[in-house]
Every structure is written in C-alpha cells, then in structure tokens.
Amino acid sequence: MICRRGQWTALLGFLFLFSGCIPLDQADRHTAPSLNFSECPELFPTGPWESVYQIEAIISGKVFSSLFGVTKGDPAQGRLHSLLLTPEGFILFEGELGGNGIVVHKSVPPFDSSTFAGGLMEDVKTLFLSPAGRPKIGREAMDGARFCFWEGPDGFRTEIRGSADQGWQILRRDAQGETIKEVSLNGPYIQGLATHLKLRSMKPASYRLKMTLIQVGP
C-alpha cells in the first residue's frame, strides 16, 4: 500500500515537472465594449443543488478510471460536499469544503492524501462555484463573445469567456499568470448545470477529466 502510494506520488511529481508552461492569455487586453458586471455570464447554479456526473479521468493518455462524481452544493454558503464512487458504488473519496476548509470523511489509497483532497475540492470549486466578489473586468467582443475575470486575494485569477452559441470556458491562472486549469462547458444546461464538462489541469498535476451529467436534483 505504501509502495503504491509512493508510485502515485512519483507519477504526480513526474507529471508536475513535465507539464508545460502556458503563456498568459492576452484576451483581457483586447479593445472591446465594457460590460455591466451583471452581464458577466453566470455559469454556476445559484441555489442549492445536487448532481451526479460520469467521470472519465485521463492521465498520460490512459483512461485511469470511469467513476461517478456526486456533488451537493450550497452556493450561498460556499459549501460543497463531494464523493467519488466506482461503478459498483464503492466510495473512494468523500470530502466537504466549507467555512472550516476541507474536511475528508472517507478516503482509500491512492485517494487518501491531503494533496489529492485539496486538488479534488479545488476542481469541484472551479466547476461549480462562482468566483467570490465582483469581476474586475467585463468585456464583450465584436462577435458577441464575452470575457470577464475575477482576481482573488492570492493573485489567482478566474476567467470566463465564450458565448451561448460557442460554449463557455473557465480558466484559472496562478499569480504568475500561467493557466493551471481549463474547463469547457457545453449544454444543454439542466438546473444551471452543464451536461458536458471537460477539465484540463496543468498544475500541480497534469490530467484531464471528461464529465457527463447523469442525474440532477433536488
């Protein structure tokens, strides 16, 4: 078990070292009409919700697992409760993100490290929770595509770009401006949730998640 955890950590370390540096996108510098901040796209559920997505995790081109990702969220409280399940229903990970940070309720190797818990809950937050506060910039390009970005106190940025026709993209950048997560969302939207999501993570580990909405509630 220790050996397997070591291999997993080594793999993540390897992927981290060899993940490419993505140059800072210049989209926010384009000349375009400014938007009222209320016109920035709202891609996230606004009330309490629960969802089940089918997840295909791909690392180094290999399908690592087909899993169920179950999430219950309360945007007003900034709370998320997530589970990863095997098709047989076996719980690999269960954790919550809230006012007290991340609380892990259940985890089995190799999903039992604090690094994994932090990364998973960060992904869930990027996918389902609107960035805090008002956007710093909101613009609309000539083709109707919108661009808005939020900057956090840590210098990390969240950008949302796209249109209803082209689909939407969420980008997370670190304080150096390098893209660390890239999410594409495609409809139809059910109760504010995109049916198809693709997440590409560049840092701290390189992997891709392909997600399909299966069930939504309440």
Added chain:
Amino acid sequence: MKRVLLIGIFSVVGLLSPRAGSAQDWASMTEALRNIRSIKAEFLQQRTLPILTKPLLSEGRFFFQASGSLRWEYLRPLRSVMIQKGNTLEYYHFSDGIWKPEVTQAVETRRMVITEISRWFQGRFDQSTVFQPLYSPGPPGRVILTPREGVDQFIRRITIFLSNRIGVIDRVEIEEPGGSRTSIEFKKIEINSSLSSEIFEKP
C-alpha cells in the same frame, strides 16, 4: 448464575453459527448453490447516499462460471465491464464508441468484493475471511454477513435474500456506516445454461 452464563454462551454461539436457522435448510441451500456450474442474470443496482435525494440507479448483467470466471457489466448509465478469469482481473470502459482498458483504482478492494460475490454464488459463505455468516430461514431465506474487524469501517452488514427457487439469490443489500446503502436486485436468472467462452474475453 452458572445457568444464566451457559444460556448466554449458547445464545452467542447460536447467533454466530451459519446454522442459526434450520440446519436442514442451511445444508440444502449451500448444497444447491454448490451444484451451480453457471449463472446468467441481469441486475438493477440502487445506490442510496445521504447527500442524494434520489438513489443512483445502474443496470447491468452478469455471467458466472464456477470454474473461476465472472463478467460483471454495467450497461447504464455508464458502460463498464469487469472480467475475472482465475486470478486475473481486468476493467474496461466504453467511451467514444470503443472499449478502453482502465488503469483502475482500489483494485484490491474491488478484487475482494468480486471474490466475495463468487463465494456467495457457490454457497461458500463460511469460507470468507472477511465476513461472519448467519442464516435465517425466513421466509424469505436470508444470509446475513457481518464484517470482521477492519472492514466494519466500510460495511456494516450485507444481507443476501434467497429466492424460493432453491440455490438462487434474489437480492443483495449492503449497508454502510452513515446511512449509505446499495441494493442489487437480480432478474432473468438462468442457472447452469451454457455460456460461451467469449463472454469472459476482453470486449
């Protein structure tokens, strides 16, 4: 005082014995299961989680050969298959129109689950190193599996509901600490029919 103690000991021994019900029923049930050479069935799995208002439903089919082969396949909502041949366990996932091999996680745990399922279908409940069986003649007849120390963190109890048709399992219910549960209901069960060897090959 001694009599009370003896009654207590016998009660505990009785509860822990697989023959808590009728010894005849237990013997005939396990014998019938041990005569099974193959099983083909469909199943409906209901995963109940405290955070979900509706259970997560999955449908699939399974094929079992007592010689050591098992195919456990999910058809909806996600398509994946687990194939066991002897000690080899392989997982495949259907995506973008093709079957892709999986580098799956929690292999040992999933292997343990498959080994246990294989034992249940052969009536070898008492060979488990993980669960303690208790037979209740019912109706419906049930085998209650209580986890030994360690596994009880993940599973509180497994109840196997037996069909009126001797040697056939109708339903399995797995209860976990915290209120989560899984129910697997079997249907269209065919016993000892001929199964093609291709069923246990990679898809």
